[in-house]
Amino acid sequence: MPGAKKTFLRLDQKKQQKILAAAIDEFATWGFHRASINRLVQALGIAKGSIFQYFGNKEGLFSYIFDYAIDRVKVSLKRVRRDTENLDFYSRIRASLLEGISFIDRHPKLYRIYLKMVFQEDFPARERYLKKIRLFSVDYLKPLIETGINRGEIRSDLDPNIAAFMLDAIFDRFMQAYAVPFFDSGSNIHGAKHEEIRTMIDQIIEILKLGFGSEE
Amino acid sequence: MPGAKKTFLRLDQKKQQKILAAAIDEFATWGFHRASINRLVQALGIAKGSIFQYFGNKEGLFSYIFDYAIDRVKVSLKRVRRDTENLDFYSRIRASLLEGISFIDRHPKLYRIYLKMVFQEDFPARERYLKKIRLFSVDYLKPLIETGINRGEIRSDLDPNIAAFMLDAIFDRFMQAYAVPFFDSGSNIHGAKHEEIRTMIDQIIEILKLGFGSEE
Amino acid sequence: MPGAKKTFLRLDQKKQQKILAAAIDEFATWGFHRASINRLVQALGIAKGSIFQYFGNKEGLFSYIFDYAIDRVKVSLKRVRRDTENLDFYSRIRASLLEGISFIDRHPKLYRIYLKMVFQEDFPARERYLKKIRLFSVDYLKPLIETGINRGEIRSDLDPNIAAFMLDAIFDRFMQAYAVPFFDSGSNIHGAKHEEIRTMIDQIIEILKLGFGSEE
Amino acid sequence: MPGAKKTFLRLDQKKQQKILAAAIDEFATWGFHRASINRLVQALGIAKGSIFQYFGNKEGLFSYIFDYAIDRVKVSLKRVRRDTENLDFYSRIRASLLEGISFIDRHPKLYRIYLKMVFQEDFPARERYLKKIRLFSVDYLKPLIETGINRGEIRSDLDPNIAAFMLDAIFDRFMQAYAVPFFDSGSNIHGAKHEEIRTMIDQIIEILKLGFGSEE
DNA sequence: GATGAATGAGTTTTCATTCAT
DNA sequence: TATGAATGAAAACTCATTCAT
DSSP states (O other): OOSOOHHHHTSOHHHHHHHHHHHHHHHHHHHHHHOOHHHHHHHHTSOHHHHHHHHSSHHHHHHHHHHHHHHHHHHHHHHHHHHTTTSOHHHHHHHHHHHHHHHHHHOHHHHHHHHHHHHOTTOTTHHHHHHHHHHHHHHHHHHHHHHHHHTTSSOTTSOHHHHHHHHHHHHHHHHHHHHSOOOSSTTOOTTOOHHHHHHHHHHHHHHHIIIIIOOO | OOSOOHHHHTSOHHHHHHHHHHHHHHHHHHHHHHOOHHHHHHHHTSOHHHHHHHHSSHHHHHHHHHHHHHHHHHHHHHHHHHHTTTSOHHHHHHHHHHHHHHHHHHOHHHHHHHHHHHHOTTOTTHHHHHHHHHHHHHHHHHHHHHHHHHTTSSOTTSOHHHHHHHHHHHHHHHHHHHHSOOOSSTTOOTTOOHHHHHHHHHHHHHHHIIIIIOOO | OOSOOHHHHTSOHHHHHHHHHHHHHHHHHHHHHHOOHHHHHHHHTSOHHHHHHHHSSHHHHHHHHHHHHHHHHHHHHHHHHHHTTTSOHHHHHHHHHHHHHHHHHHOHHHHHHHHHHHHOTTOTTHHHHHHHHHHHHHHHHHHHHHHHHHTTSSOTTSOHHHHHHHHHHHHHHHHHHHHSOOOSSTTOOTTOOHHHHHHHHHHHHHHHIIIIIOOO | OOSOOHHHHTSOHHHHHHHHHHHHHHHHHHHHHHOOHHHHHHHHTSOHHHHHHHHSSHHHHHHHHHHHHHHHHHHHHHHHHHHTTTSOHHHHHHHHHHHHHHHHHHOHHHHHHHHHHHHOTTOTTHHHHHHHHHHHHHHHHHHHHHHHHHTTSSOTTSOHHHHHHHHHHHHHHHHHHHHSOOOSSTTOOTTOOHHHHHHHHHHHHHHHIIIIIOOO
């Protein structure tokens, strides 16, 4: 049911973009429940009724935003996969991590929406959204791992599911640490120069190599 | 300023416990902003004004709950540290991870409150709360790592800060994955039998050993 | 910021008038702080939210009422000034006093709002409102006095500022005495027949003539 | 009914004074309705129930404060009357005005309570309080005027009631202007050096002499 | 198709007063 | 006599949604 209505899609691109940007702003700043349609239309200078005509209700609007975000990620990772086809497993993971933080840099608000969605359990239709992400994560990592095993870069006694979980966990936590200003110093990585982050990633890759790959 | 007033602390233990439990329930279910004092007093069968006499305002109530949660964690980890004093570094990390998921089993609501707090950036006085946690995490991990280095269980060329970050990240992500019903299957670990989790932890420990310790 | 929103100004005149009247009633009866939006919308038979859509908040509503009152006074005094252009100074003051009590007769509630505003020091944005009045009082009295001095009706050694203060004081206190049911009898003037008030004014004017004008 | 109960009067003087001072503070700052018993007992560090045992209810407390204020004024003016017995009428009025502003300097809070009481018409039992003041004002001014007429300092064709009204008006307005920070500059007298105020008073006295006394 | 006025249940917070201890 | 916990009505304000124009 939710999502964009034809009325929205018939608008000219410029207006669609404007509404999209403002809605992303609102949800990223306030989360779903505290986001205010009042404030949104105020900022946009359009009628309140229009939003409901375009998206049905608040959730419809959010749903559209979320699908848009997923699309951005998909496009982004597809490019990495294609560009790294000939590299070894660890280089591909490394490239993916770099792409992850690059994505946050380019779309910080989209990532914040995602984070809020994951941890605010009372989100409407939260499970449907999460399923989309899960499928997507598996879709992306599983082939990488399998190719790695086939090529002998990962020891064959490692359960691919466990490997996927670990990679997903590292991925996720690394991005969280990068996006959320969690710590002021010490173990914090946000604000660190990209060089330092690259060093961190290299260390992680090193550990993965030792842990995943050391067979002989 | 916020926290429990004398008024609350003077109540008999039974009533205090009842209110504490109901408030934890409310915040864990709804997060801070969507939690409703109306609903809370309804559930408790007491007057609305009483809550404000006990805690000053909504934030005061939350603050009290949060401090209570931190105390639980402290007690919990202090025990682990004491009980594992004579074990090697990796065994201690392993014990800490096990204690972490045990804590979630015993206090699932407290952990959910914590998660929401971390990712809802518009939380009132969020930074004050986060500082408490950060200090605490550093207080706990740093000595463990240093002892490990001194004992030669961790290679000396590893930056203790990086090590702390990685451990904190693994810790945190593992607990998140355990607490949040993120995935329905596959790489999900929530709902997995404790046996399987133990196996996962063992694998992680193995990787850490290889990554942190392999010096010679 | 505060004042009427477009939403209010777009309503049809009849409804605007009805709301205006009811709000004046509420503020005149209860003052700012004790005025109740609940009671107001109850009396009007409209939804509570509407008032906030019209005026933003309670202060916005008050602000609108106050500006309306100032406008009434301005119109009223402008007329006096124009109608008495050719009269001498003392006749003009006399006419102004008469207009003052006539204004109270026509708009008793507006005057009561004004009085409460002046003496309730914790009023929000009280200073902004008072500034409006002060400017207005000076704007009105100063030219009158200067013209009087130029025409030789006021002795030239009288400080115009002192004269303005005295006139303003007499003006103000006279109107207060007229509007506020201060005394039940004796020195009270409220409820006195207009004839008697005219006599009082004449005596005051006589004193002013002797005090301000006796030069030779 | 309202006023202080025996329970209050039996307290030792120090505690009575402390409560009196705190209550004056509260009422002067917030007016009657916005004054908070909660805040008062908080500031005093005594039990909330005590206030109700001492004064019955909020109005009883206010009533006691108000009576206390009237007493202060009475004592103050009685002294002026006695000290100026042998002076002429105008000197006595002059001395009274000076005593008025001196009273405000010594008891600014009491005067603020009075002002709020006069203009907040929904005050409980407001009329009873006002009657006290009226009687008092008449009691003070009438004898002064009559003595002045008898001594030939005031022309005999002046209605003593009108004279009393005018004096009361000037008195009152002058004190209001002194107490309330009404104007920022120009015609404002608050904050003016006492010297300047003395000059103002002298001019007013001069006008009164011309207006009241010029008989021959 | 666009508008925006109307709605009313919801929110947190304050407060004078009562009364059992 | 003193205490202070309990009360609940009242306050200002927000908001997603509806629907007549």
